[in-house]
Amino acid sequence: MIDETLVRREHDALMHNYGRLPVAFVRGEGAHLYDADGRRYVDCMAGIGMINVGHCHPAVVEAIQRQAATLISVSNLYYTEPMISLAEWIRDRGLGGRVFFCNSGAEANEAALKLARKHGGPERTEVVSLIDGFHGRTYGALSLTGQPDKQTRFAPLVPGVRYVERDDVPGLRAAVGPQTCAIFVETIQGEIGVQPVRNEMLRLARQLADEHGALLVFDEIQTGMGRTGPLFSYQDLDVTPDVMTLAKSLGGGVPIGAVTARPGLDEVFAPGDHGSTFAGSPLACAAALAACHVLDDAALQAHVREQGKRLLAGLEGLVADGLAVEARGRGLMCGVDLVMPRAAEAVRAMLDEGYLVNNTTPRTLRFLPPLVISGDDVDGLVAALRRVVPRL
Ligand SMILES: Cc1ncc(COP(=O)(O)O)c(C=O)c1O
Structure with missing residues (x-):
């Protein structure tokens, strides 16, 4: 008791x-x-x-203890090795492009949203996401989260988000157009009760993103880091996103989030576009790297x-x-x-x-x-x- x-x-x-x-x-x-x-x-x-x-996990505990006794946090004004090693691991196991670090899942989706908006430019300002999806509680991430009960008390939200039902193929086709900068999806919607998004929808999202120059963003915050079998759930599917967001188990229990993209999107963020004080701290990255090595097995x-x-x-x-x-x-x-x-x-x-x-x-x-x-x-x-x- x-x-x-x-x-x-x-x-x-x-x-x-x-x-x-x-x-x-x-x-x-x-x-x-x-x-x-x-x-x-x-x-x-x-x-x-x-x-x-x-x-x-003993490997994570050992990494935290070692790093805590050496260097816990340093500003992103300077270089630190654990952050670089972790970014290399994510780049090499994931989409092959560069990585941005933050501190949580919501922050990772906020960063991906900004990346997509900047990539889309002034013409492509809309985002498409799925009803019953979940992307976090901050304003941008909440706006992507197509669940009225989580949104209503906090309106008005970030504008320009269109919501499509999980299995609505014609609806997705109708929602994506030249105005779309990104399509955000989870391959399996966790917060609504482990509802897989059909392959047909994911393939169509890929096709429409290609047709309109939008980015396909997979939120792998819950499905990633080995949860569904492979390191990232898309690796069991025949659809590869342009951008992937990670958090939760990336840190082995320590808060960290990440956005990673395919090569070709490496230069979208320029100095001053985005940042976070604690992001990519030596402590979080050392813990995360230890967790990644455990999961990469x-x-x-x-x-x-x-x-x-x-x-x-x-x-x-x-x-x-x-x-x-x-x-x-x-x-x-x-x-x-x-x-x-x-x-x-x-x-x-x-x-x-x-x-x-x-x-x-x-x-x-x-x-x-x-x-x-x-x-x-x-x-x-x-x-x-x-x-x-x-x-x-
Ligand atoms: C798929 C997905 N995206 C984003 C988030 C938000 O992550 P955080 O709680 O770290 O902000 C969650 C959290 O449950 C999630 O499951």
Whole structure:
């Protein structure tokens, strides 16, 4: 049970923009978190996809300790080696072009938006994004996020964004034109419950971007860094974006974001166009580079595919037994729609069982475990769901 004084202090000291579950964590290791009483929980959310390497991965801890004792932060007015090494890694494993660093996913999308607007020039000022997508909470990123419930209280937003339904091929065709500077998409929409965007839509987005000189931007903030199997989810598809945004698990648990583009877009940003005080700090980049090396491993990627199949099979078993209506997933990014809109109650009951999951809609549970999760923990998760769901 959580210490009530902690709950009261949190209530009095923090703004009330989060609904927290009644647990406080003090330690983490791999796919497990521990509360102050030493109770172990299986983390099936990886901090909302932010710690794919697992909690306190020894390589990340070692890199942070070493870098913290040497040099933590330096202004971008100067050169630092960890930032350059990390940019080389992203460039060489990703789109082949240069990298811009920032501190979060929303910031990465803000930067990509500015890059696209500058690239588009005064004629191409519109952006197309998908309804039910999620790109962050800052004004530009929120404007790209086609979810009315997240936007309405904050209008007016950044103008010039057209929204298209996830599977609306004619709608996408109609929305993109000579006025479009960018199309922003996630290959799988995570925040709405792991909804894959059909290949046909992604291919059409590529074709329309080429026809109109717009940039195709893939937000790989949740799908990237090994989550779906390959390092970046587009690498399993036949569509390559012009620009990719990264954050979350890039840092191994430390805040960092990045925008990377294909060669040819390297010179769009000129000195003074964009920047951020902390961006690309030696500490964040050293942690990120250690995380990248852990994730850049064929054995781990095979493990993700294998455990992903195991989890999806377990969720499909719930569907077969009438406990759920649909299961979806690629790699270790999975979702399941329950029969009744009781997903919030399921999250609470799963916490009591010692499993951290979350609900993205009243019916949908989402699973984004650390990629190092064991087969036993995956089986334990499915068994706990089988106990909890019939009781809802
Ligand atoms: C696909 C996607 N883009 C952007 C963001 C925003 O990232 P951040 O919370 O680091 O600003 C998120 C966060 O959930 C996300 O899932």
